[in-house]
Amino acid sequence: MVNVMMTSVLFYTFLILALIFGLFVALFRSPLYSLLSLLGLISSLSVLFYFYGATFLSFIQLIVYAGGILVLFLFVIMLLRLEPEERGGEHPAFKVLAPILFFAFSAAGVGILFLKKIEKPVEGYNLPIQEFAHKLFTNYGLPFEAITLLLLASAVGAFILAKRKI
Amino acid sequence: MSLIASLIIIFLKIAILFGAVLTIVALMTWVERRGSALIQDRLGPNRVGPFGLLQPVADGLKFLFKEEIIPLEADKFIYLISPLLVFVPALAIFAVIPFGTTFKIFGYEIEPLISDLNFGILYIIALSGLSVYGIVLAGFSSGSKYPLIGGLRSAAQLISYEIPMSLSILSVLIAADTFSLKGIISVQIGTSFSILPKWFIFSQFIGFFVFLITMFAETNRIPFDLPEAEAELVSGYHTEYGSMKFALFFLGEYAHMISASALITVLFLGGSDIPFVNLSGNLGAILGIISFSVKVGFFLWLFVWVRWTLPRFRYDQLMALGWKFLFPLSFLNFVLTITFKWLML
Numbered sequence: 233m234v235n236v237m238m239t240s241v242l243f244y245t246f247l248i249l250a251l252i253f254g255l256f257v258a259l260f261r262s263p264l265y266s267l268l269s270l271l272g273l274i275s276s277l278s279v280l281f282y283f284y285g286a287t288f289l290s291f292i293q294l295i296v297y298a299g300g301i302l303v304l305f306l307f308v309i310m311l312l313r314l315e316p317e318e319r320g321g322e323h324p325a326f327k328v329l330a331p332i333l334f335f336a337f338s339a340a341g342v343g344i345l346f347l348k349k350i351e352k353p354v355e356g357y358n359l360p361i362q363e364f365a366h367k368l369f370t371n372y373g374l375p376f377e378a379i380t381l382l383l384l385a386s387a388v389g390a391f392i393l394a395k396r397k398i
Numbered sequence: 399m400s401l402i403a404s405l406i407i408i409f410l411k412i413a414i415l416f417g418a419v420l421t422i423v424a425l426m427t428w429v430e431r432r433g434s435a436l437i438q439d440r441l442g443p444n445r446v447g448p449f450g451l452l453q454p455v456a457d458g459l460k461f462l463f464k465e466e467i468i469p470l471e472a473d474k475f476i477y478l479i480s481p482l483l484v485f486v487p488a489l490a491i492f493a494v495i496p497f498g499t500t501f502k503i504f505g506y507e508i509e510p511l512i513s514d515l516n517f518g519i520l521y522i523i524a525l526s527g528l529s530v531y532g533i534v535l536a537g538f539s540s541g542s543k544y545p546l547i548g549g550l551r552s553a554a555q556l557i558s559y560e561i562p563m564s565l566s567i568l569s570v571l572i573a574a575d576t577f578s579l580k581g582i583i584s585v586q587i588g589t590s591f592s593i594l595p596k597w598f599i600f601s602q603f604i605g606f607f608v609f610l611i612t613m614f615a616e617t618n619r620i621p622f623d624l625p626e627a628e629a630e631l632v633s634g635y636h637t638e639y640g641s642m643k644f645a646l647f648f649l650g651e652y653a654h655m656i657s658a659s660a661l662i663t664v665l666f667l668g669g670s671d672i673p674f675v676n677l678s679g680n681l682g683a684i685l686g687i688i689s690f691s692v693k694v695g696f697f698l699w700l701f702v703w704v705r706w707t708l709p710r711f712r713y714d715q716l717m718a719l720g721w722k723f724l725f726p727l728s729f730l731n732f733v734l735t736i737t738f739k740w741l742m743l
Contacts, residue, residue: 264473264476264538268476268535271531287516287517288517288520291517291520291521291523291524292520294524294527294528295520295523295524295527298524298527298528299523299524299526299527299528299530299560300527300557303527303530303531303534303553303557306531306534306535306538306553307550307553310534310538310546310549310550311550360516361516361517361577
């Protein structure tokens with residue numbers, strides 16, 4: 233009983249944390265703080281995945297996004313010495329469009345929340361890694377390979393963009 | 399087992415582990431200084447307590463009483479949290495490391511392991527990926543040039559060496575057929591051809607070699623301590639840190655060394671396994687923990703030994719070693735392991 237209660241308390245805590253960090257990503261004006269909020273968001277999402285029984289996904293989320301991609305972002309911020317954004321440089325149309333889009337998306341999000349209620353994690357559900365790997369390489373073999381090809385193509389593209397003269 | 403008893407046991411385990419790690423860290427600072435003195439034919443600190451054993455206590459007290467200084471140019475929030483970002487992942491790794499086999503106390507079966515995670519290895523890789531942030535952010539937020547260069551170097555180094563590290567771990571996983579650290583240890587129990595223990599150090603010796611080198615790089619120790627090269631960068635990413643905040647970086651580095659040694663022991667030396675001895679019950683468990691400690695102790699001494707024996711790499715040599723030597727070597731080992739496994743099927 234206590235275990236179930238603790239799980240749901242932790243689950244909702246991280247759900248709220250994920251929302252707060254998500255807001256911070258957009259609200260901070262300094263790129264470094266935005267990046268740290270993104271790190272918080274990714275970590276909370278990975279905890280949520282863990283509660284849903286997708287243990288493998290939750291760790292891969294941490295390893296790939298937090299350990300790889302965000303460090304790259306941090307690198308870019310450090311090397312370019314990005315300063316906090318100044319206000320007032322935006323195109324006037326954005327000033328009208330941005331609030332409209334923001335409220336439209338928020339309304340849509342809240343609407344979805346009311347239509348579909350958030351399901352609490354199922355107790356004890358955990359896909360074994362062997363089963364996961366088997367599914368990945370049999371049922372979803374083609375999409376998996378297609379994604380690897382896409383990643384390879386983007387890596388080659390990035391390389392060519394970075395090194396114009398070959 | 400009742401809920402309260404299991405809660406108490408978990409908290410006791412965490413407290414004992416925490417105490418043991420911090421004690422070993424304190425002891426390691428003493429071993430490092432006395433060991434360096436031994437290697438350089440000096441005496442080292444021998445004034446405080448017997449053999450200078452209380453020196454770490456004196457150092458700790460000094461750190462506590464020092465004045466807190468925050469540089470004017472520093473980004474205060476990030477500057478203050480980055481020592482924690484180094485210290486916490488280094489300690490959290492210990493949660494999944496199995497120190498031995500189950501033993502019985504007062505009728506309770508106790509396993510010297512905090513959490514038996516099925517994905518223990520992934521947890522460790524994820525945490526070692528997160529430990530980059532503390533160092534990089536410390537360098538960036540200090541608002542000073544040398545720490546910035548130290549932080550950049552450290553990020554590049556850690557990311558480069560994570561690839562051979564993960565590849566050599568992957569080879570062990572394929573050989574052991576499991577993601578759980580307990581499973582990896584149980585595969586290594588016993589002997590092959592009745593002479594050699596089944597430890598992966600023998601069947602995965604390339605992987606062991608690569609993993610050992612990358613562990614030196616991941617812990618920022620000489621010969622890979624480019625992020626804090628005193629001769630070039632004052633002391634790298636923690637130049638602007640003083641008092642207890644510096645002590646946290648220091649503790650984090652030593653805790654990282656201990657976790658690295660424990661990891662090598664688990665992955666390649668059979669954890670608490672004693673070759674040719676097959677004991678069960680409490681005696682076996684106690685001997686197992688002692689054997690684990692001896693193995694970890696050896697690697698800790700190796701870290702000190704190497705530090706005072708080898709010079710530091712140049713930065714391009716470091717990158718060349720990582721990408722042109724260790725990466726192909728670990729990949730070769732990976733391919734060999736897969737081929738061997740496939741032939742054995």
